[in-house]
Amino acid sequence: MHIPRTGEAGRYAWIGMFISEVLFGLYWIITQSVRWNVVYRYPFKDTLSRRYEDKLPAIDIFVCTADPILEPPSMAINTVLSVMAYNYPPEKLSVYLSDDGGSELTFYALLEASKFSKYWIPFCKKFAVEPRSPEAYFALNVDLNDSVFAQEWSSIKKLYEDMKTRIVSAVEKGCLSNEIKGQHKGFSEWNSKVTKKDHQSIVQILIEGWNPNAVDIDGNPLPTLVYLSREKKPQYAHNFKAGAMNVLIRVSSEISDAPIILNVDCDMYSNDPDAIRDALCFLMDEKKGQQISYVQYPQSYENITKNDIYSNAGPAIFKIELAGFDGYDAMPYIGTGCFHRRESLCGSKYFENRIVEWNDAKDKIKGRTIDEVEEASKLVANCSYEKGTQWGKEMGLVYGCAVEDMVTGLTILCRGWKSIYYHPTKKAFRGVAPTTLDQALVQYKRWSEGLFQIFLSKYCPLIYGHGKIKFGAQIGYCLYLLWAPISLPALYYVVIPALCLLHSVPLFPKVFGLWFLPFAYVFVAKSAYSLIEDLSCGNTLKGWWNFQRMWVIRRTTSYFFAFVDTVIRQLGFSETGFVVTSKVVNDDVLKRYEQEIIEFGNSSIMFTIISTLAMLNLFSLSWGIKKLVFGTTFGASENLIPQIIICGLIAMVNLPVYEALFFRRDKGCMPSPVLFKSIVIASMAFLMPIY
């Protein structure tokens, strides 16, 4: 009713606001779908042991790593050691480390870990040590009153620290001494021609769990341990993590071929030694287990600060939204901490009255020498193996998308399987969250880009999932798949009200009028709801406030760039990439992270956008207040008040940005070129005409 007529200032700005409001409204409906039927589960491990202790299935555990610099081998082996030490019959466990970095340093670290595991596993089991990542465990304060324990503790700690020193110094040097290379035949694979992007398949079985001689210091069997680096050739696309996982599936089927697969990222150590048993409670349930394809645990991070400055933890996502997917039997696969049924991961459809066989791991190995097994494994790890097969399409993880996990989970569900989300109070896995703003934004860009790509592809849940998964789940998926496009109304809301304020063009009804009520109601109710939800999920008030900031920043940078890049890719101009998130930081940066000071520090274009938007809103706010205070008649500027409030809120949320621009002098502050650019661009707003 109030849209300015043709020719009047602000007509198009007003129409744009209206469209943004409608889009936000529709998106809000989507957010409700995953709050409709939230489900929490509770397994009974004792029943599992009572019924199945001697029939427990074999488990293959896949750990992925991609780069010895961004993902230090010392971290990867901590994950490996933690999963080797599960409270589970070791002869039924096989651990595979996939190294997409093709690095002898990683191989060396794993070799060291294989030796250390002979001490570590018995120590963990004897004293029920937790967590079972040595690094995490030795960082704890433990009670050393018991002298037997204290003695073992300090000798193991020394073993661990010596090993770590050897690995870290090898990585620092970047190469290995001849003495080290003499320790294992496997090193001969790394000749001068091997590079990260071009090398043959490397498969080395470091512990043959089926060999009676493979025992720990107490004489108990050890889990099988395999190093794998699939073949890389420049002319073959390697499909990032999805490619690595598919090779892992095939190689493991040559060796242990366990019916259940656990997949973790190299930074996600196991924090609960009973997690396998919990997951099996769901998969082996007599009534409902048959149809369950995978059991997904939440992602938790160990390096989250109190108020979670970059909002990495996402308490509402993990506590509520994903549990809402479980309510539709359609929990997405989120890449790590997930127990899969090999059968469903490999592409088979669910049908009723299937006969589930938990085949025995050792059958496969019988009668073959270790060399034969390694050679057979190398063949299935070659680039050319997948040519003309269904791998990456109907079989294994789906290719061509940076969020291979989401799209793969969806295809599994659409083949008739169900999935489970299990969110225990004791965290089952703990990983590393990005510690700089740049890293955090790059990660969200990869995610939102991949997710939007799914929406535009043939896998769009609204079409592909039709009749195969529940309607609520179809809608629920869109909550994430539409991250990228929802950036547009958000960007609009951050820019246009400020611009119009500068030019005294009102966009909202008068504050004291009736029409203002719905706006005020939505704003207050929405904020209060999200605050209460966040607090009830364990976030702090400041953590929620930080989330509001990240909400604005993500949408105006990561999601927006993801949107632009996806459109460009759809037009065929570029290809999917996967930027690995760094898991290392220098001490200076780490210190600021721990003090919850936002890390800028470089001149990335994302930072220019963040600062420009912050400046623009600051300009508009000051101008608006001036007009309100010194304006001739109060009535004329009264209808600008809502815009002043919006600019005020955006400015408040951006306080740390102003601080980084004007006051900070540390290395993480906003570089002066960014300050300069943002002031210039924001000033141009004064000159922009409003239509």
Ligand SMILES: O=c1ccn([C@@H]2O[C@H](COP(=O)(O)OP(=O)(O)O[C@H]3O[C@H](CO)[C@@H](O)[C@H](O)[C@H]3O)[C@@H](O)[C@H]2O)c(=O)[nH]1
């Ligand atoms: O070419 C590659 C690239 C990555 N990875 C591995 O993939 C994992 C995830 O990579 P990371 O850089 O840590 O990305 P995140 O954003 O932290 O990962 C989340 O998002 C990804 C999808 O974007 C999922 O695959 C992950 O499981 C999920 O934890 C790591 O173990 C990497 O080693 C590979 O094995 N090969």
Ligand SMILES: [Mn+2]
């Ligand atoms: Mn990660």
